[in-house]
Each structure stands twice: as structure tokens, then as C-alpha cells.
Amino acid sequence: MEKFFSNAERAEVLTQALPYIRQYNGKIVVIKYGGNAMVNEQLKQQVMEDIVLLWLIGVKVVLVHGGGPEISEIMGKLGKKAEFVDGLRVTDRETVDIVQMVLAGKINKTLVNLLEMKGGRAMGISGMDGRLIEAEIKDERLGYVGDITRVNIRPVTDLLEKGYIPVISTLGCDRHGNAYNINGDTAAACVAGALHASRLIMLSDIPGILADKDDPASLIPELTVEEAGKLREQGVISGGMIPKVECCVEALNRGVHNVIIMDGRVPHSILMEILTDEGAGTMVKS
Numbered sequence: 001m002e003k004f005f006s007n008a009e010r011a012e013v014l015t016q017a018l019p020y021i022r023q024y025n026g027k028i029v030v031i032k033y034g035g036n037a038m039v040n041e042q043l044k045q046q047v048m049e050d051i052v053l054l055w056l057i058g059v060k061v062v063l064v065h066g067g068g069p070e071i072s073e074i075m076g077k078l079g080k081k082a083e084f085v086d087g088l089r090v091t092d093r094e095t096v097d098i099v100q101m102v103l104a105g106k107i108n109k110t111l112v113n114l115l116e117m118k119g120g121r122a123m124g125i126s127g128m129d130g131r132l133i134e135a136e137i138k139d140e141r142l143g144y145v146g147d148i149t150r151v152n153i154r155p156v157t158d159l160l161e162k163g164y165i166p167v168i169s170t171l172g173c174d175r176h177g178n179a180y181n182i183n184g185d186t187a188a189a190c191v192a193g194a195l196h197a198s199r200l201i202m203l204s205d206i207p208g209i210l211a212d213k214d215d216p217a218s219l220i221p222e223l224t225v226e227e228a229g230k231l232r233e234q235g236v237i238s239g240g241m242i243p244k245v246e247c248c249v250e251a252l253n254r255g256v257h258n259v260i261i262m263d264g265r266v267p268h269s270i271l272m273e274i275l276t277d278e279g280a281g282t283m284v285k286s
Contacts, residue, residue, distance in 0.1 A: 017275040024274060025058035027198040028160070030256075032188035034066035035205045035264060038107075043265060044114065047203070050270035051165065052120035059274070060160050063115075063122075063167045064191055066184030067107040074102050087240065088142055091181045096144040099181045103169040104128070111167050122165040127182060128173045130155035133190070135172030135180040146172040146180025148187065153194035185247040193254020200251050201273060202244065203264030208282030209245070211236060222283045225249050248284040258285040 031051065038044060051061050068089070072082045075098055083090040091099060104126040115122035127133030132155050135146030159166040170187040172180040185202060192200040209231070211218040223231070228245050231237045237245055248259040262269055262281020273280040 016277075020275045021057050024054070024198065026060065028060045028062065028195050029054065029274070030062045030064060030188055030192035030195065030197045030200045031270065032064050032066075032184060032200065032202045033111075033264070034068065034184050035203065038065070038067065038264075039069055040265070043267065045118075046267050047264065047270065048111070048114045048118050048120075050268055052115060052118040053271065054274060055120050055165055061165050062156060062160070062191065062195065062197070063111065063165060064170065064184065064188040065103075065107060065111060065167065066170055067103050068184075070107060071099055071102045074098055085139075085141055087243070088138075088145055088183065089181060090142055091144040093144065096179050096181055100126075100171060100179050104171055108167055108169045115165055115167070120165050121163055122167050123159050124167040124169070125155055125159075126169040126171040127187060128171050128179060131173060132156065132168070133170075133172035133182060133187060134174065135182060136174055137180075144178065144180050146174075146182045148172060148182065148190050151190050151194040153191070156191065156195065183243075185244055186250070189247040189251035189256075189259075190254065192251050192256045192259075196255040198257050199274075200248075200256050200259045201270060202247070202259065202261050203269070204244065204261055204281075205263070205265060206241075206261075207263045207266075208261050208280075209237060209241065209284075213238075220282050222285070225252060225284065225286055228284060245284065252284065252286045258283050260284075 054061050075082050108124040112122045112124040131152050133148055134150040135148050138145045138147035156166045170182040170184045172182045207216050207219050209220045211220055251259050260273055260281050260283050269280045
């Protein structure tokens with residue numbers, strides 16, 4: 001059942017957001033976007049609305065996106081089977097061309113267009129533009145999957161200074177002209193670190209870090225790097241959450257103030273995290 005708010009209630013909500021608007025005005029927030037929140041069209045619209053609203057109140061938002069499901073879909077249409085080793089896509093020369101086409105082309109420009117349609121000013125770039133993300137081969141078994149060696153953040157800061165929302169697809173390059181597929185979480189952590197962002201928000205398809213992986217109510221709202229290490233030793237942080245938490249620690253070590261892992265499937269979860277007392281997901285801090 002749809003809930004309707006009176007004008008007075010709406011004004012009260014805006015008033016409660018005022019301290020957070022003041023806190024984040026002029027600050028840099030990096031959002032890592034992918035997974036189910038990207039596949040679901042309605043959620044995609046809401047994520048773009050959240051980003052444009054933050055931009056309009058003076059937050060310097062940087063959007064870093066992946067696109068694994070769409071890459072696999074296009075590969076299937078081209079008759080190429082997706083292969084994975086330790087959760088990472090095996091990327092031969094033909095596959096890296098597909099990744100480049102889907103990430104830097106279709107997905108990136110679709111997101112830029114959506115942000116513009118919602119009233120924002122966005123500019124799409126890949127990690128190859130301005131040599132933003134330099135990389136080398138991570139593992140010979142994986143082919144052109146890149147390990148980040150350097151981040152040249154100038155293209156992003158230039159766009160922020162000109163008032164744009166930078167939209168970054170997670171590709172990298174080396175000095176020999178090779179393109180690399182870069183893990184989205186790792187790219188977001190390195191970009192956020194180079195920007196010394198106030199916050200990195202990692203949209204996931206789970207509520208955050210759970211004390212019991214089968215119980216969404218067991219969400220851990222906040223923990224330190226040290227506590228995260230202990231939870232990993234105890235097996236609470238396991239499987240696909242391990243590399244995500246490692247990226248959180250990487251971001252913190254590179255100068256990000258704090259990192260949030262939260263459920264991108266919840267409508268307007270970004271606004272709840274930034275502009276309310278309640279927040280959303282799990283905050284990891286140093």
C-alpha cells in the first residue's frame with residue numbers, strides 16, 4: 001500500500017537531513033555500482049535519482065561501475081562461453097574486446113544518459129582514458145585480467161572541478177597498449193583512495209556483513225579492520241565476502257575515511273545511508 005506524506009511531514013524529513021547535507025557538501029563520495037541493482041531497471045532509475053540528488057546538494061559523486069551479467073549475456077549471443085577461475089572471468093584477447101565494448105560502450109553511455117535525463121551533468125570515461133588505471137597481468141591463467149599498478153587520478157579531478165559526475169568503467173591499460181578487465185571493487189577502492197574520498201559505498205546484493213549469513217536480521221552495522229580480521233578467522237566473513245572486505249581494507253589503507261557495504265536492491269539505499277540517522281549496510285572503518 002502506497003504511503004502518502006503531508007507537506008509538513010516532507011518538510012520535517014528535509015529538516016532532519018540538513019546536518020548530513022552540511023556534512024557532505026563539497027565532499028567526495030565514490031559509489032561502486034553493479035550486480036542486481038544494475039540489472040533491475042526500476043532500481044537503476046532510483047540509483048540514478050539518488051546520485052543526482054546528492055550532486056544537486058553539493059556532494060561530489062564519482063560512479064564506478066562493472067557489468068558482469070551484461071558481459072556474459074553478450075558473450076552468449078556471440079557464441080562464446082564465460083569461464084571463471086577463483087571467481088574471476090578468464091579474459092582472452094577476444095573476450096577483452098567484448099568487455100571493452102560492453103563496459104566502456106553500452107553500459108557506460110547508458111548510465112551517463114540516465115543521469116543526464118534525471119537532471120545531472122555526467123561524463124563517462126573508462127580506466128583507459130588518460131591512463132586513469134594502469135595495470136599488468138594478474139595471473140597468466142586469467143589472460144587479460146589486470147592487477148592495478150598505478151592510478152592517475154587527474155582525469156577524474158578535472159571532471160569534478162568542472163562540475164561533472166564522472167562515470168568510470170573498470171578497464172585498465174599497460175604501456176604496451178593492452179587493455180585489461182579490472183575487478184570493479186578493486187578499481188573503486190583504488191580510485192576512492194586516490195581521491196581521498198570521504199566515503200566509498202559498495203552496492204552489493206546482500207544487506208551487508210551478517211553475523212549469520214542465513215539471517216538478514218543479524219546485520220553488523222559497524223566494525224573496524226581489526227574486527228573484520230577476527231570475523232574472517234572465525235569464518236563469519238567467508239566466500240565472496242572475503243574479497244569485498246579486502247577491497248574495503250585496501251580503500252581505508254589508501255586514505256578513504258570509511259567504507260559501506262550495503263544492499264543495492266533496497267530502493268534509495270544510498271540516500272538512507274548518506275542523509276539519515278539510520279544508515280544502511282555495514283560500515284568498515286580503520
